[in-house]
Amino acid sequence: MNRRHLLPLALAALLLTSGCAGFFGGGSVSAEQLDEDPPSPYVWSSDVDAHITITEDAQFQAVYALDDSSMELFRRDGFGGRNAIPVSAVRYRYPNGTVISGTELVARGGSVNRSRERVSVTLPDDAPADGGGQLAFTSSSTPKRFSLPTFVNGSYAVVLPPNRRIAVFPFGQASPGGYEVEAEGDRRIVRWESVETDAISVQFYLQRDLLIFGAAAAVLVAVGIGGGFYYKRRIEALRRRREELGLDVETGDDEFGDDPPPGMG
Incomplete structure (x- = not known):
């Protein structure tokens, strides 16, 4: 093969394998994932805009109050890019309190699509045109540390797994500042009255x-x-x-007095 053809082929292969060409890593989230049961019931009746419960098996359950008809779910990588987060047990709660599953959301005209960079959720056709209601999903976290972009602005509550604490630095800390920690049984809840930063993170310990x-x-x-x-x-x-x-015998300064050393007189 001519050398001049090798460079374009290598570049095309790189684009395809990295997902930059857009042909791989996309599509809808499976019905099985959408309708999975969450690890525990979602907390719909909270007084915050985002309620996040971290489980002991490095997962988290999130409930967001929506102010738009769509939401993009992702994590930031170390190079300023975005990576889609895995989602399951998707639920939507209408403003009147009716809760539907992820497949029902799709059947009513909504969508849950995944690409390499994000998971895009669009609300059903019969949802309020300017958003409204709540979106819930389950995803993966990391042991002893939770970090996620702030998909909505407003008040946040992050519920730590049982017997976890953040009181002792540097083993425990949270960002942004201005938070409060309250006890609820064997769990601690980290609360922010208003979050306007790009991300929140909580590091905790047993x-x-x-x-x-x-x-x-x-x-x-x-x-x-x-x-x-x-x-x-x-x-x-x-x-x-x-x-x-006798290796450390010290010689005094006045050993010879005022006379010159032997042989020098």
Whole structure:
């Protein structure tokens, strides 16, 4: 094959395998995913615009109050781009309280389509024209850290898994600032009255993690002290040995008084 044909073919292959050509990684989310049961019932009757519950198996359940007829779901990568997030157990709640499944949403004229960059959700034809109602879905998270773009502005509540805390920095922290933490049984809820940043994140820990870290730190300190004491004794023993061999005999400044050194008089 002529060399001049290799570069265009290689470029085309790169575009196709990376998904940039748009032919792969798209399409509708399957009916099985749309109609899965959520890990626990969604919290529809909250007083916030976004209610997110993080589960112990590195998943989260989100309920968003909508102010538009569509929503795009994604995560940002480290290069400023976007990647679609996996979604399942999709539900839409009309302003009158009626809840429909993801397949019903599609059957009523809505859509849930996935591309490489985003999952695009369009509300049913009979939803309010200017948005309204609530959209809920389940997706994956990471252990001990939750981070997601702010798909809607307003008030947020993030419910941590049982026995997780964020009180001790740097093991626990949340962004943006200005949040409050309240207790609800064995769980903690991180609340923001108003979020206008591009993303929120919460890093948390199990209470036993602090005990494990404290024990490990104590062992390291003990080893350090013991090692320092051991080397100090070795240095002192070496100094005494050198003195016994006459290697550390110091000469006083007045050993010869005012007379010149021997042989120089």
